Amino acid sequence: MSFKRVFKQFSGSTLPRFFGSDKEVDEFSQKYQYDPKEKLGEGQFAKVYKAYGKDDGLEYAVKVVDKRSLSNLDREGLKLEIQVLEEVDHPNIVKLHETFEMKGKIILVLELVKGGELFDRIVAKESYSERDAASVIQKVAAALKYCHERKIVHRDLKPENLLLVSETDDTSVKLADFGFAAFCHDELDDGCGTLVYVAPEILRGRKYRTSPDMWSLGVITYILLCGYPPFFDTDQEALSKKIIKGKYKFRQEDWQNISEDAKDFIRGLLKRDPEARMTAEDVLEHPWISNLAAVPDLPLSTMQKELREFLAKERMRKALGAVIAINRLRNTLNAFAFNDVDGDDDGDDDGEEGEEVREEDI
Template sequence: WVDGLSWKKRTEDIQRIYDFRDVLGTGAFSEVVLAEEKATRKLVAIKCIAKKALEGKETSIENEIAVLHKIKHPNIVALDDIYESGTHLYLIMQLVSGGELFDRIVEKGFYTERDASTLIRQILDAVKYLHDMGIVHRDLKPENLLYYSMDEDSKIMISDFGLSKIEGCGSVMSTACGTPGYVAPEVLAQKPYSKAVDCWSIGVIAYILLCGYPPFYDENDAKLFEQILRAEYEFDSPYWDDISDSAKDFIQHLMEKDPGKRFTCEQALQHPWIAGDTALDKNIHQSVSEQIKKNFAKSKWKQAFNATAVVRHMRKLQLGNSQDVPGQMTPTSPGEQLVRGTSNGEL
C-alpha cells in the first residue's frame, strides 16, 4: 500500500541488518527501538510499525513518511532509511543521544538569557526551513526538543513529525491538534490556520525557557482555553524582574493573538534578542531550574518515548569503550517522539 514510495527497501528480517538493543518507547501500533547497524556499528532509532494495525490509517502514515523523507536540516531529526517486510514498516531514524531540553537546563550550573536565545535561534532556523518547504509542524513543545549529543555545546534537534502537514497550495488547515498549553488561539477557536501556529508555539517555548513555568495554566481545560483564546499572559514579578525588555518584546511579537500581526520565523530571526546582543548574560539558573522542576516533572512518565533511556545507554557505552572509536559515539538526532504520531495520538 505504500507502493508509491520507491525508496523503500524490502527485507524479510530486519534483525539481519540491525541488532536491536533497547525499546525506547511504545505506541498503540508501533514501537521505537535503539539498534545498531551491523555493517557500520552506527546507532539508530528504528520505528517499527505493524502493518495490520495500519488498515485505514495508511494515509496518515504515508503523510508522515513523505514529510520526513523530504526534510534535511541540521536541527531536525532525519529519516535515514525505510525498510518494509511482510508484516512491518521500519523507519530508520537518526538517533539523538543528548537527552531532553529541560533535563539539561536543570543539570547545568549556569544558564542565561543568551543560552535561551541560542536555543530559540536554532528552533526558528529549523522551523523557517520547514515553512519554506510548505510544512507546518503543528506540535512544537519542549518535549519534542532533544540535544543531539552529550556535549556541553550540543545543538538542539526538533523531533516528532507525527502531526506535520505539508500545506497544499494555498490550503488552510483546521484540524485541532497539538498540546493545549502550546496551541495558538486560532487553533482553539477552530479557525483556519497556517504556519503562524508554529510561531506562537515558539513564543510559548521562549517564555518557559526564561522563567521555567508555562504562560497559561489552569487545572480546568475550559479555563485554560479561555486564557489562551484571549492571549492573556503576564510577565510576573519576581520571576521576570531580571529578564530584559528585549526578551519580553520578542515574546510579545510571537505570542500575538492576531496571526496576521504575529512575527514570522524570518522576522523573529531578525529581532535584536536573536540577531543582536540584547540577550543578557546574567545567570538565571537557580530560579528557572527550580520552576522547571516544579512545573514539568510530572509529565515525564506520560511520554511514549524515553529520551533518558538513550542517555543512559550512551553513558554505559562511553564507560565501556573509553578509547573512542571515531564515528561510533556520534549518534545523531531524535528517533524521538515519532511514536506519538497522528493528530489523535494513535501513532
C-alpha cells in the same frame, strides 16, 4: 525503500492493508542490526530501538510500527509523516535515513540523538542562562524557517520534541516527531497539537498555515525563561479559554532579571492575531536572536526550580490520562471561540494586564 514508492499506487482517503515481502526483510537485515533489549522508547503504535549499521558501524534509532494496530486514519498520518520527513534535510531536524515495509511492520531508520529532551537537560544542569535559551530558540527557529519555506507546518512543537544532539552540548538541538506535520500549500483547519502549546486560531477553528508553530515557539520561550507556561489551568476547557483570550503576565519576581529584548521577543510571538505574529524569518532577525553575544548570561536559578515542578506535574497529568483531544475541546468552545473575546484581535501586547498564569495547585 522509499515510502514515496510504497504509497504512490494508493488513491482515495483510505489506504489498503500493507503487504511486505521477504526481499524487504532481507534488505533490512543485511543493512541493520538491532537488539530488542536496547529499547529507547515506546508509544501506542511503535517501539524505538537502538540499531547499528552493518556497513558503516554507525548508531541509528529504529522505529518499528505495528501495522496491524493502525487504523486507516493512522496509516494516512504515517504516510504523511514519512512524506514530510523525506522532504526535509536540515542540521536541526532529526533525519530519516530509510524506510522499510515488512509483514506486520513498518520500519523507519532515523538519526540517533543521544542528548535527551531539552527540558530534562535544563533541570539537571547546575545553571542555565538567558543566552542559553536564546541559542536554543535560534536553532529551533532555523528549523522552522526551513520547514515553512517548504510549506510544511509541524503542529506539535513542544519540549518533548526538542532533542539535544549529545550529552555534553546544551544548546545543539534537533526538532523531532513530525507525526502531526502537514503540507500547507492550502490552508488547514485541523485541530491537533498539545494544548499548553496550541495556538488560539486552532482552538477557534480558524484556517491557518504556519502561524501555529510560531505561537508554540513563544510558549516554549516563555517557559525557558521562567519555568512555567504563560497560560495554565487544571481544567482543559478553562485553559483553552485563557489561550483564546491570549492574556498573560511577566510576573515581577520571576522576570525582573530578564532582558527587555526577551520580553519583546515573546510579545512578538504570543499575538492572538496570526497575521501580526512574527514569522520564523522575523524571529531570526530579532535582536534577542541575531545578537546572542549581547544577551545576558546570568544563571536563571529560579526558572530551573519552577521548570522542575512544571515537568513533574505535566508527567503526572499524562500518567493519569488527563489529555483531551483538541477537536473535542473545539466542539465545546464554539460559542466562546468564535466570539471576539476582548473586542480586539489586532495582536497588540495585552500581556502585562492579563490573568494570573500560575496557580498553587496546578
